[in-house]
Amino acid sequence: MSAPDWLLTEAPASRRQASLGRWYRNWLVFRRNPLAMIGLAIVALLIVTAVLAPVLPLQSPTAQALSQRLAPPGAQHWLGTDELGRDILARIIFGARITLGIVLMVVAIVVPLGLLIGTISGYIGGALDVVLMRITDIFLAFPRLILALAFVAAIKPGLESAIIAIALTSWPPYARIARAETLTVRNADYVKVAKLQGASWLRIIWHYIVPLCSTSVVVRMTLDMAGIILTAAGLGFLGLGAQPPTPEWGAMISTGRDFLLDQWWVATIPGIAIFAVSLGFNLLGDGLRDVLDPKRT
Amino acid sequence: MSDPILEVENLRVTFPTHRGDVDVVRGVSFSLGRERLGIVGESGSGKSLTGRSIMRLVPPPGRVSATRLALLGHDLLKTSAKEMTRIRGKRIAMILQDPKFSLNPVMKVGHQIEESYRLHADADRGQARGKAIEALSAVRIRDPEAVYHLYPHQLSGGMGQRVMIAMMLMPEPQVLIADEPTSALDVTVQLQVLAILDDLVRERGMSLILISHDLGMVSAFCDRVMIMYAGKAVETINARDLDKVEHPYARGLIASAPRLGDDRPELPVLQRDANWAK
Amino acid sequence: MTPPMIQLDDLGVSFGKGTRRFDAVRNVTLDIAEGEAFGLVGESGSGKSTVLNAIAGLIGSYSGAIRIDGAPAGPQRTGAQRRLLQMVLQDPYGSLHPRHTIDKILSEPLLIQRLDGIERRVEHALADVGLKPEHRFRFPHQLSGGQRQRVAIARAIILEPRILLLDEPTSALDVSVQAEVLNLLRRLRRERRFTTVMVSHNLAVVAYMCDRVAVMSRGRILETGSSAELAKGGFSHPYSRQLWNASSGYNRDLLKELWDDA
Numbered sequence: 059m060s061a062p063d064w065l066l067t068e069a070p071a072s073r074r075q076a077s078l079g080r081w082y083r084n085w086l087v088f089r090r091n092p093l094a095m096i097g098l099a100i101v102a103l104l105i106v107t108a109v110l111a112p113v114l115p116l117q118s119p120t121a122q123a124l125s126q127r128l129a130p131p132g133a134q135h136w137l138g139t140d141e142l143g144r145d146i147l148a149r150i151i152f153g154a155r156i157t158l159g160i161v162l163m164v165v166a167i168v169v170p171l172g173l174l175i176g177t178i179s180g181y182i183g184g185a186l187d188v189v190l191m192r193i194t195d196i197f198l199a200f201p202r203l204i205l206a207l208a209f210v211a212a213i214k215p216g217l218e219s220a221i222i223a224i225a226l227t228s229w230p231p232y233a234r235i236a237r238a239e240t241l242t243v244r245n246a247d248y249v250k251v252a253k254l255q256g257a258s259w260l261r262i263i264w265h266y267i268v269p270l271c272s273t274s275v276v277v278r279m280t281l282d283m284a285g286i287i288l289t290a291a292g293l294g295f296l297g298l299g300a301q302p303p304t305p306e307w308g309a310m311i312s313t314g315r316d317f318l319l320d321q322w323w324v325a326t327i328p329g330i331a332i333f334a335v336s337l338g339f340n341l342l343g344d345g346l347r348d349v350l351d352p353k354r355t
Numbered sequence: 356m357s358d359p360i361l362e363v364e365n366l367r368v369t370f371p372t373h374r375g376d377v378d379v380v381r382g383v384s385f386s387l388g389r390e391r392l393g394i395v396g397e398s399g400s401g402k403s404l405t406g407r408s409i410m411r412l413v414p415p416p417g418r419v420s421a422t423r424l425a426l427l428g429h430d431l432l433k434t435s436a437k438e439m440t441r442i443r444g445k446r447i448a449m450i451l452q453d454p455k456f457s458l459n460p461v462m463k464v465g466h467q468i469e470e471s472y473r474l475h476a477d478a479d480r481g482q483a484r485g486k487a488i489e490a491l492s493a494v495r496i497r498d499p500e501a502v503y504h505l506y507p508h509q510l511s512g513g514m515g516q517r518v519m520i521a522m523m524l525m526p527e528p529q530v531l532i533a534d535e536p537t538s539a540l541d542v543t544v545q546l547q548v549l550a551i552l553d554d555l556v557r558e559r560g561m562s563l564i565l566i567s568h569d570l571g572m573v574s575a576f577c578d579r580v581m582i583m584y585a586g587k588a589v590e591t592i593n594a595r596d597l598d599k600v601e602h603p604y605a606r607g608l609i610a611s612a613p614r615l616g617d618d619r620p621e622l623p624v625l626q627r628d629a630n631w632a633k
Numbered sequence: 634m635t636p637p638m639i640q641l642d643d644l645g646v647s648f649g650k651g652t653r654r655f656d657a658v659r660n661v662t663l664d665i666a667e668g669e670a671f672g673l674v675g676e677s678g679s680g681k682s683t684v685l686n687a688i689a690g691l692i693g694s695y696s697g698a699i700r701i702d703g704a705p706a707g708p709q710r711t712g713a714q715r716r717l718l719q720m721v722l723q724d725p726y727g728s729l730h731p732r733h734t735i736d737k738i739l740s741e742p743l744l745i746q747r748l749d750g751i752e753r754r755v756e757h758a759l760a761d762v763g764l765k766p767e768h769r770f771r772f773p774h775q776l777s778g779g780q781r782q783r784v785a786i787a788r789a790i791i792l793e794p795r796i797l798l799l800d801e802p803t804s805a806l807d808v809s810v811q812a813e814v815l816n817l818l819r820r821l822r823r824e825r826r827f828t829t830v831m832v833s834h835n836l837a838v839v840a841y842m843c844d845r846v847a848v849m850s851r852g853r854i855l856e857t858g859s860s861a862e863l864a865k866g867g868f869s870h871p872y873s874r875q876l877w878n879a880s881s882g883y884n885r886d887l888l889k890e891l892w893d894d895a
Binding site: 068069070071072073075076077080246247248250251252253254255256257261265266269270 | 689690691710712715716718719720722724727728729730731732733734736737741742745746767768770771772775785788792
């Protein structure tokens with residue numbers, strides 16, 4: 059039996075085969091969408107270069123060479139150098155690690171928090187729902203960047219503060235989505251049966267509701283990543299995110315803007331990086347939505 | 356028998372899938388006079404798609420083909436989409452299982468009926484309103500003036516289905532296709548809705564195609580019954596001769612339903628034969 | 634004498650408050666003996682499913698008393714009380730979690746009740762309802778309606794309950810599949826001596842499956858009798874007669890009384 063046959067069989071012989079088969083089917087649908095595949099390629103490239111950055115034959119992202127400052131793109135520096143003579147290609151690739159790190163950290167905080175608040179709020183309902191949702195509304199009402207700015211200004215500028223600030227402003231939509239999904243399934247027959255069997259509310263939320271919410275949350279997450287990257291870059295640009303000499307894309311644009319007219323590459327290249335990665339995540343998110351949408355039968 | 360109103364010959368509905376084209380309706384032929392024809396089959400037998408293809412309402416990517424598909428001698432397969440919109444409603448109308456999905460939820464039912472009348476007849480509001488009230492009383496709604504002002508969600512299932520019928524019959528079509536019109540309703544309400552259909556068909560000399568899974572109900576209501584299995588019409592029989600039906604599938608269906616006063620220790624299970632689908 | 638398996642004493646259930654109060658069930662008193670097959674028939678809104686849900690402990694507030702196996706059974710139940718009784722619902726599409734394999738669906742009740750021998754019990758339950766081992770790791774959407782309903786039945790019997798509640802278990806199925814599921818339920822009942830309560834709008838199905846039948850309308854039980862009596866039209870309440878007439882098929886002459894009553 060060939061591998062696709064094994065995956066597509068209607069009679070899987072084990073738990074693993076069944077779930078791999080489901081993933082493979084989703085992959086087959088996903089693969090048919092060329093834009094989503096472009097998005098996936100961009101994101102995959104970002105991840106691979108970020109992971110491999112230390113072993114790639116790059117120049118140091120922080121080593122200064124004032125003799126070569128503001129060199130245009132060429133054979134020695136493919137993407138040129140910045141005002142301190144640092145290789146921009148190396149800085150972009152090491153910057154990818156930072157961007158990816160911020161995104162992952164934010165997601166690691168925001169998704170569980172949003173899921174938890176949303177599902178509990180939706181499933182338990184009543185007064186708890188009202189309280190949790192009003193808290194959500196309050197956070198939702200703040201403009202994202204302003205709240206992040208205030209937060210970072212109050213603590214201290216830096217990567218950690220930026221992550222916490224972005225997380226603080228990004229969880230409410232997840233709670234909303236999770237709650238809305240929970241409301242549609244909380245009265246489903248299979249939940250009724252689980253109650254009848256004596257399942258606790260925690261078990262119902264974790265085993266029955268979360269698997270159904272998680273697809274829309276994952277889609278939302280991928281679409282949100284562009285926003286997170288932009289906010290992080292915005293904080294970096296304002297000097298409130300990653301601190302020098304860390305090669306953060308937003309901060310790179312910020313220093314590069316002084317030379318925008320004569321040495322365009324210093325600010326433009328990190329700009330293109332931000333644009334490409336945001337676009338990649340958006341395309342990926344759209345593709346995932348088509349595949350994972352629970353309303354799709 | 357008089358000239359057929361609707362002729363269907365070798366009707367096919369094909370859906371493309373990963374593994375090539377699948378014929379869901381495979382060469383169904385029948386002709387319909389001024390009568391009540393029942394199409395009976397289980398889920399997946401192609402009965403609903405047969406009804407829909409007459410209306411040219413098969414959802415894409417489904418394709419319909421036939422050697423002949425004619426309404427009053429007029430070839431429906433060659434009719435343009437625009438012309439078809441006029442034929443639907445005016446010449447053929449369709450009633451679906453759940454009126455909730457067919458009625459506009461934010462419009463009073465009276466206005467919806469008026470609209471369906473004014474689409475096909477040149478009438479002013481006053482006339483249309485009179486017609487709508489008349490139509491509501493024709494489906495035995497006791498207080499048509501009050502129901503006229505209700506919104507669809509305020510109607511019970513049986514009432515909603517009656518409003519649907521009133522609306523569909525407004526332009527006085529020659530053929531009415533009813534796809535499971537009563538299966539969402541309680542038994543007593545089912546009978547009322549069927550009785551209304553029965554009266555209207557008789558009074559107006561319409562032809563009716565009743566599509567259902569309920570062989571007992573269809574055979575008690577219709578003149579002829581066509582039994583479908585796996586996309587094919589396996590047997591067509593006069594309703595009152597149902598007990599003489601020959602096809603083993605139809606016999607199996609009849610036998611497998613429990614009857615009142617049934618004392619069989621076990622219900623016979625339909626043994627499907629691969630040859631039936633050929 | 635052993636007490637009845639299920640005892641309802643003046644059960645009342647209402648939803649909403651004040652002018653919007655709706656009495657779904659009123660003054661229902663019932664004794665169902667151990668091993669009995671009891672049927673509730675009525676049309677939508679008659680309160681038959683609400684009675685079933687109250688027995689199952691799924692309704693938070695009600696008036697009157699519910700006793701199961703001699704002990705009072707409110708909405709808060711112990712694990713053992715929950716195991717005593719399981720339910721099969723109408724819609725084979727909505728009652729199975731779309732992201733759980735059949736294996737997971739059947740193991741869940743065992744995990745919840747902390748039972749051992751999960752592997753063996755799941756295999757057994759599948760075989761008991763006539764499903765093959767190859768069905769075990771499929772998802773519900775890979776099964777037919779009849780197969781799904783078999784899974785729902787397997788899920789209910791895997792806890793070895795003494796009471797099985799059936800809420801329109803076959804009304805979403807094709808007639809030929811209905812026969813298979815009804816046969817299965819009858820066989821299981823013979824083998825395991827369940828007490829069953831079945832709710833249905835289909836008189837013929839209820840009469841075929843049950844020993845005793847109650848007719849419900851607008852929240853009340855109108856009358857109760859043996860299903861043999863029901864089958865031959867021996868029920869006397871006008872509404873029961875109407876239901877009986879309607880079940881014997883479309884007949885123009887019967888409609889007169891229906892209109893007068895509608």
